[in-house]
Amino acid sequence: xxxxxxxxxxxxxxxxxxxxxxxxxxxxxxxxxxxxxxxxxxxxxxxxxxxxxxxxxxxxxxxxxxxxxxxxxxxxxxxxxxxxxxxxxxxxxxxxxxxxxxxxxxxxxxxxxxxxxxxxxxxxxxxxxxxxxxxxxxxxxxxxxxxxxxxx
Numbered sequence: 001x002x003x004x005x006x007x008x009x010x011x012x013x014x015x016x017x018x019x020x021x022x023x024x025x026x027x028x029x030x031x032x033x034x035x036x037x038x039x040x041x042x043x044x045x046x047x048x049x050x051x052x053x054x055x056x057x058x059x060x061x062x063x064x065x066x067x068x069x070x071x072x073x074x075x076x077x078x079x080x081x082x083x084x085x086x087x088x089x090x091x092x093x094x095x096x097x098x099x100x101x102x103x104x105x106x107x108x109x110x111x112x113x114x115x116x117x118x119x120x121x122x123x124x125x126x127x128x129x130x131x132x133x134x135x136x137x138x139x140x141x142x143x144x145x146x147x148x149x150x151x152x
Contacts, residue, residue, distance in 0.1 A: 032074045032075050032076060033075075033076065033147060033149070034075075034145055034146065034147040035071050035072055035074050035075050035145070035146050036071070036090075036143045036144070036145050036146075037067070037068045037071045037072065037108070037111075037143060037144055037146060038064065038067060038068070038141070038143055038144075039089075039095075039104070039142050039143065039144060040061075040064050040068070040104060040107035040108060040144070041058065041060045041061050041064055041107070042099060042100075042103050043100075043102075043103040043106055043107070044103070045058055045060060045061070046058060046061045046106075046107060047061070061107070064107070065107075065111060065114075068107075068108075068111045069111055069114065069115050072111055072112060072115050072117050072146065073115055073117075075112075075117045075146065075148065077116060077117050077118075078117065078118045078119065078126075078148050078149070078150060079119070080126075080150045081119075081125070081126030082126045082127070082128040082129075082150075082151045083118065083126050083127060083128070083148060083149060083150050083151055084127075084128060084129035084130070084131065084148070084149060084150075084151050085109065085112070085118070085127065085129075085130050085131070085146065085147070085148045086130075086131040086132075086133070086145075086146075086147040086148075086149075087104060087105060087108055087130070087131065087132045087133070087144055087145070087146060087147075088133050088134075088135055088144065088145035088147070089101065089104060089132070089133070089134045089135070089142070089144050090135050090137050090142060090143050090144070090145060091134065091135065091136050091137050091138070091142050092137050092138070092139065092140045092141050092142035092143070093138075093139070093140065093141060093142070094141070094142065095142040101132055101134060102132070104132065104144060105130060105132060108144060108146060109121045109127075109130070112146070112148065117148065118148055128151060129151070
């Protein structure tokens with residue numbers, strides 16, 4: 001997946017910056033309605049049990065969060081309630097067809113919340129509907145299309 005060169009520097013700055021004036025939650029890098037991100041790890045592989053520390057994010061999950069966070073910053077933030085999110089899993093080379101479709105939703109929604117693209121993932125925040133669908137494709141890498149939008 002290619003990030004437009006004119007936005008790449010802004011995305012890198014926004015994801016590395018810690019100042020309150022231009023943190024990712026306050027920055028609007030784009031107005032895309034749909035963005036494609038790589039497949040997240042399975043829900044079963046998001047966390048590891050580590051002695052003396054408890055459950056921690058796996059290295060694979062942290063790496064995926066870094067990439068997905070940069071890409072979802074291209075989405076137009078949702079500020080109006082209620083809203084819906086559509087996740088379209090596009091199959092490709094190497095997709096495990098035995099994987100549970102429900103295992104894709106949690107990491108995707110968590111990235112939308114952490115980057116400020118949606119106000120939260122609760123009913124109170126306005127998330128009334130999550131649609132998950134699969135589209136068969138036999139070429140290229142599998143990915144997930146994310147489309148948040150306001151319900152009218």
